[in-house]
Amino acid sequence: MYVIVIGGGKVGYYLSKHLLERQYEVTLIEKDPRRAEALTGAGQLGEIVMVGDGDEMAFLATTGMERADVVVAVTGDDEDNLVACQLAKRKFKVPKTVARVNNPANVQIFKTLGVDVSLSATEVLLDLIERELAGKEPAGPATKR
Amino acid sequence: MKLIIVGCSRVGAMVARAMEEAGHEVTVVDSNRRSFDRLGTDFKGQMVLGNGIDEDVLRQAGIEHADGFASLTNGDNRNIMAAQIAREVFHVPKVITRIYDPIRQDVYQELGLNTICPTLAGARQIHAMLKGN
Numbered sequence: 031m032y033v034i035v036i037g038g039g040k041v042g043y044y045l046s047k048h049l050l051e052r053q054y055e056v057t058l059i060e061k062d063p064r065r066a067e068a069l070t071g072a073g074q075l076g077e078i079v080m081v082g083d084g085d086e087m088a089f090l091a092t093t094g095m096e097r098a099d100v101v102v103a104v105t106g107d108d109e110d111n112l113v114a115c116q117l118a119k120r121k122f123k124v125p126k127t128v129a130r131v132n133n134p135a136n137v138q139i140f141k142t143l144g145v146d147v148s149l150s151a152t153e154v155l156l157d158l159i160e161r162e163l164a165g166k167e168p169a170g171p172a173t174k175r
Numbered sequence: 176m177k178l179i180i181v182g183c184s185r186v187g188a189m190v191a192r193a194m195e196e197a198g199h200e201v202t203v204v205d206s207n208r209r210s211f212d213r214l215g216t217d218f219k220g221q222m223v224l225g226n227g228i229d230e231d232v233l234r235q236a237g238i239e240h241a242d243g244f245a246s247l248t249n250g251d252n253r254n255i256m257a258a259q260i261a262r263e264v265f266h267v268p269k270v271i272t273r274i275y276d277p278i279r280q281d282v283y284q285e286l287g288l289n290t291i292c293p294t295l296a297g298a299r300q301i302h303a304m305l306k307g308n
Contacts, residue, residue, distance in 0.1 A: 042297060087278045109228055109252040112259075113279070121282060135230045145260050 034059065034098045034124075036084035036114045037105035040071050041130060045104065046075055057093055059084045061105075084114040087121065095122040104130040114134075115145045179204065179241045179267075181227030181257045182248030186273070188213035188226045190245060195220045202236045205248075233265070245270040251276050258288055 031054050035046050038060030048056045060066040066081040067075070082089035082103045084103065095101065101118035103111035108131050115127035129145045131137055134153040141148065176199045181280045183205035191214060195201040201220035204227045205211060209220050213222040213296035225232030227248060238244070244267045245256035251274045271289045274280040 061306065094304065106298075107252070109256040111252065112256050113252045116286075119277075120286060130257065133229060136228075139230065139260060139264060142263050 031055065031059075031096045032074040032094070033100045034093060034095060034118075035104065035105070036101065036111070038062075038065055038079065039104065039106060041104040043075070046078065050075070050078070054107075057067065059093065067102060085110060085117065087117065090117060090122065095124065098122070098124050098129075100124070100126045100128060102128040102130075106132065108132050108136050112140060112143060112145065117142065119144055119146075176200070176241055176242040177237065178243040179203070179233070179236050179238055179261075181205075181244075181246045182254070183207075183222075183232075184247050184249055185213065187245070187247035188196035190222060190247065193216060194204065201210050204236050206230060208210055216235075226259070228253055228260065228265070230260065231255075233260065238265045238267065241265070241267045243271075245271045245273075251279055255279070255283055255288070262288070 033049055033054050033056050035042050035056060038058055041070050042058060046056050050057045056078050058075060059082055060079060061083050063081050066079050070076060070079045074131060080093060094116060101115060101124045103123045104112040105111055115129050118124040119127050127146050129140055129147050129148040131140060131150045134150040137148050137153060153165040178194055178199050180187050182205045191201050191203045195218060199216040202223060203220060204223045204225060206226050208224055220288050223232060223236045237239060238261060244289045246254040248254055253274050254272045255272060261267040262270045271291065274283060274290050274292055275294050276293050277292050280290045284290045
């Protein structure tokens with residue numbers, strides 16, 4: 031199983047690390063050469079890190095994207111994650127694309143625009159908080175707005 | 176016609192002014208208040224401060240009733256996303272987007288977006304001028 035992770039921030043780093051531990055083949059794409067170097071360094075991810083723009087077609091072709099099973103875009107910018115997933119899907123025929131979104135409203139928009147799975151940490155936390163509060167307030171969520 | 180322009184860039188501001196002078200109802204969206212200075216003091220259209228890829232901001236700009244939409248920020252991906260929201264989510268009849276990267280422009284044109292690539296247009300023009308005609 032080959033997974034390409036786009037965005038070498040904290041999410042991308044830990045995701046890649048755990049995927050490697052679970053024996054997946056992983057490539058991590060990071061735009062910033064200095065950040066990439068830090069990710070490659072001692073005790074880090076090693077040679078799976080590639081420096082390049084996850085939205086640049088010519089570069090993506092060098093990552094072996096056409097044989098990837100999953101592409102996961104986890105940069106901090108929703109628009110970059112969307113375009114990365116769309117290029118993966120439409121141009122490289124990647125079967126499954128996963129995106130991180132910052133604005134919870136974009137979960138639905140990404141679905142409409144062809145991304146297979148999108149996840150908003152904001153939304154997950156929001157749900158969690160509401161559930162917690164719902165347990166404590168007998169009136170439930172209806173009174174909260 | 177009701178038109179929405181996302182990105183009060185040089186081009187965005189020029190298009191907005193021209194369309195407003197031609198009698199259209201124009202709304203300009205930009206996340207930087209100072210960009211609106213490009214419109215001049217006599218601009219009578221609406222200005223909405225916010226991110227052009229935020230659905231709520233676009234609603235505030237009146238996208239549900241827009242006849243035309245152009246995304247002209249300086250970011251290709253932002254333009255692409257804004258244009259797709261206008262087209263696929265709000266079904267704006269006419270959507271145009273600027274993409275500087277010729278390869279990405281090619282991809283999204285294939286996918287049905289109306290795109291303009293200043294890089295390609297500029298290069299072609301310079302090439303023609305250098306050839307001397």
